[in-house]
Amino acid sequence: MTSLAAFGAAGLLALAGWRIGWLTPGGAAAGWLIGGTVFWRAGPVGAVLLGTFFISANLLGNLRARGGRKRTAATRDARQVLANGTWAALGTLILPAAPALGWATFAGALNAAQADTWATELGIARSATARLITSGRPVPAGTSGAVTLAGTLGGVSGAILLSGIAFSLGLSLSLASGALLGGIAGMLADSLLGATAQGRFYCEVCQAISERRRHLCGRTGRWEGGLRWLDNDGVNFLATAVGAATAVAWARLW
Ligand SMILES: [Zn+2]
Numbered sequence: 240m241t242s243l244a245a246f247g248a249a250g251l252l253a254l255a256g257w258r259i260g261w262l263t264p265g266g267a268a269a270g271w272l273i274g275g276t277v278f279w280r281a282g283p284v285g286a287v288l289l290g291t292f293f294i295s296a297n298l299l300g301n302l303r304a305r306g307g308r309k310r311t312a313a314t315r316d317a318r319q320v321l322a323n324g325t326w327a328a329l330g331t332l333i334l335p336a337a338p339a340l341g342w343a344t345f346a347g348a349l350n351a352a353q354a355d356t357w358a359t360e361l362g363i364a365r366s367a368t369a370r371l372i373t374s375g376r377p378v379p380a381g382t383s384g385a386v387t388l389a390g391t392l393g394g395v396s397g398a399i400l401l402s403g404i405a406f407s408l409g410l411s412l413s414l415a416s417g418a419l420l421g422g423i424a425g426m427l428a429d430s431l432l433g434a435t436a437q438g439r440f441y442c443e444v445c446q447a448i449s450e451r452r453r454h455l456c457g458r459t460g461r462w463e464g465g466l467r468w469l470d471n472d473g474v475n476f477l478a479t480a481v482g483a484a485t486a487v488a489w490a491r492l493w
Pocket of ligand 1: 443457
């Protein structure tokens with residue numbers, strides 16, 4: 240795809256994503272950048288894979304926002320888009336120089352985002368309580384680092400779907416199976432980092448633990464644990480890197 244066609248098509252899709260409420264204006268700009276890069280360097284195969292992630296993640300998010308227990312906006316902002324898409328886009332940039340490394344990075348990182356998003360959306364929609372991946376302690380569904388059976392099965396399904404599409408579009412069995420492993424590894428890394436390293440803050444007014452220093456009510460919370468600077472977007476960025484690294488390692492072994 241020429242760069243003009245790629246960034247033109249990605250721009251139209253990002254605009255549509257903003258119009259239907261899936262992206263904030265900043266999220267649309269970030270999506271345009273990520274999508275344009277992927278369309279340009281990875282062509283129709285990259286476009287279908289990225290499109291599958293983008294559309295399925297948002298459909299599940301809207302489903303949850305409408306029918307779920309917690310009514311939360313499913314609109315993605317720039318930080319969320321970049322946290323999920325940066326490693327995938329970087330993978331496509333190295334495609335001309337190192338095709339196998341580039342595809343493994345792209346597919347592994349994207350599938351980590353896919354598995355984690357499906358796990359989060361389906362886990363919150365289907366379960367009231369979840370358990371921390373580290374201690375097994377029951378916590379409300381949606382807590383960082385919490386896992387549920389529905390969420391885990393959902394995440395694995397999402398990873399199988401995307402790697403299956405990748406294989407049917409011509410990616411080798413080595414790359415497709417590496418993407419599947421990368422998706423699952425990324426999802427686990429996301430839960431582990433969420434339970435241990437992610438910053439936790441306590442809002443004394445609402446008496447609630449939050450992953451954000453500034454609580455939803457607008458007050459600044461007291462630091463409880465974890466790394467102060469590491470929020471959910473940072474965890475997603477690291478987890479997609481784990482997905483990419485797993486797929487790359489698998490492709491090299493095989
Ligand atoms: Zn509060």
